[in-house]
Amino acid sequence: MKTLQTQVAIIGAGPSGLLLGQLLARKGISNIIVERVTGDYVLGRIRAGILEQGFVDLVREAGVAERMDSEGHAHEGVELVVNGARTRINLKELTGGDVVVCYGQVEITQDLMDARQAAKLDTYYEASDVQPHDVKGDKPFITFTHDGEEYRLDCDFIAGCDGFHGVSRQTIPEDVRTEHERVYPFGWLGLLSDTPPCHDELIYAKSERGFALASQRSETRSRYYLQVPLTDKIEDWSDEAFWDELKKRLPDEIAANVVTGPSIEKSIAPLRSFVCEPMQYGNLFLVGDAAHIVPPTGAKGLNLAASDVATLYKILTRVYETGDRRFIEQYSEIALRRVWHGERFSWWMTNMMHNFGDEVSNNGVDGLMFTRFMESEFDYYLNSENGRRVIAEQYVGLPYEELKEY
Incomplete structure (x- = not known):
């Protein structure tokens, strides 16, 4: 067995693992990333494209913002449409200057991969049998197999950035x-x-x-979504059927602007809200989808992962700067506080924007009563400045929490 040594072992080379590795490396903290699939497979996953202000600032701190700043589109507002009635939420005005940036997750991941390669930081793609060990002890380590050879990776800390189906949470x-x-x-x-x-x-x-969502990846690339039953399959939806249904769900003046074309990618994603507590066990820290999943309504998934990264990055930096390991005890509490805010906002937006039909909702509220509750929510939040401000502040993202000093 070949033995490796690093300060922080990172499981998962998605955007959260790569971002954490880049930030730590810039502070002189060594790290090695172990990833189950190929780099091309990671880049092939079509995901989010809306970055909160805090995430944008974090990418700049990581030194990988050049393409984001030149190609990303700052959005100062977002529109909510209810049965054809349009309400613009002026993000910049209602938050005192914060906006969101439209820049795809694939692009962010590519930028981070390129930066990691340029810095000659070790990443083991197509690693199998990845397993953390002794995470409660003083000398945690990871074992894995790569190119037919068995490895042991000794470290101080393990960051589990390996997603919902990864080994870290288990x-x-x-x-x-x-x-x-x-x-x-x-x-x-x-x-x-x-x-x-x-x-x-x-x-x-x-x-x-x-429900329908009209979003974008660039000036020439669009991403659209439709609410569909869980029983639907991709083969049920031709491109023509998708475009036809999309136009029926958008306001007429917006539908008239829809330019149709062949799909590059088409998929159906189930929606769930999921949280694991705690997000830390000994020297193992769960980051992003390994600890929490949100429905995409509200664009919080990737952004919550980034706030996890920001918290863990600050904690590990303080530990190595001061030698005080008490800082690691703050991770789960700080991360979960922001996670639950994001989960609640995503759940709330999902409840308001989707049709639930006759489903009996939580607490025994019947379908019609639930619909009336959501209509009342819309009436207040869209027709009062204070209500629109609440939406705006949540949409651009709550501030990252600072550590408690000892």
């Missing part, structure tokens, strides 16, 4: 962790196309036919 004993989950009775059918966006800002639309 390393925490079942009697220690508590998992909360809400599975929604519908999914999102997404279509990516090389067509110009139908609007210069995102549009969240609710109609009697269901």
Whole structure:
């Protein structure tokens, strides 16, 4: 068995693992990333494209913002449409200057990969049998197999950035962790196309036919979504059927601007809210989807992962600067506080923007009563400045929390 040594072992080479590795390296903290799949496979996962202000600032601190700053589109507002009535949430005005940036997760991941390669930092792609060990002890380590050879990676800390199905969360004993989950009775059918966006800002639309989202990846690439039953399959939806249904769910003046074209990628994603508590076990820290999943309504998934990274990065930097390991005890509490805010906002937006039909909702509220509650929510939040400010502050992202000093 070949033995490796580093300060921080990172499981997972998605954007959160790569961002953490880049930030730590710039502070002189050594790290090695171990990833189950190929780099091309990681880049092939079509995901989020809206970055909160805090995430944007973190990418700049990591020194990988050049392409984001030149190609990303700052959005100062977002539109919510209810049965054809349009309300613009002026993010910049309502938050005192904060905006969101439209820049795809694939692009961020590529930038981080390029920076890691340029810095000659070690990443082991296509690693199998990855397993953390002794995470409660003073000398944690990871074992894995790469190119037919067995490895042992000794480290001080392990960052589990390996997603919902990864090994990191499963390393925490079942009697220690508590998992909360809400599975929604519908999914999102997404279509990516090389067509110009139908609007210069995102549009969240609710109609009697269901939810729709009009978003973008660039000036020439668009991403659209439709609420569909969980029983639907990709083969049920031709490109023509998708475009036709999308136009029916958008306001007429917006639908008239939709440029159709062949899909580059089409998929159906189920929606769930999921949180694992705690997010830390000894010297193992869960980051991003390994600890929490949100429905995409509100664009919080990637952004919550970034706030986890920011917290863990600050903690590990303080530990290595001061030698005081008490800082690691703050991770789960700080991370979960922001996670639950993001989960609540995503759950709330999902409840308001989607059609639940006759499903009996939480606490025994029947479908019609639940619909009336959501109509009341819209009436207040969209028609009062204070209500719109609440949406704006949550959408651009709450501030990152500072550490408690000892």
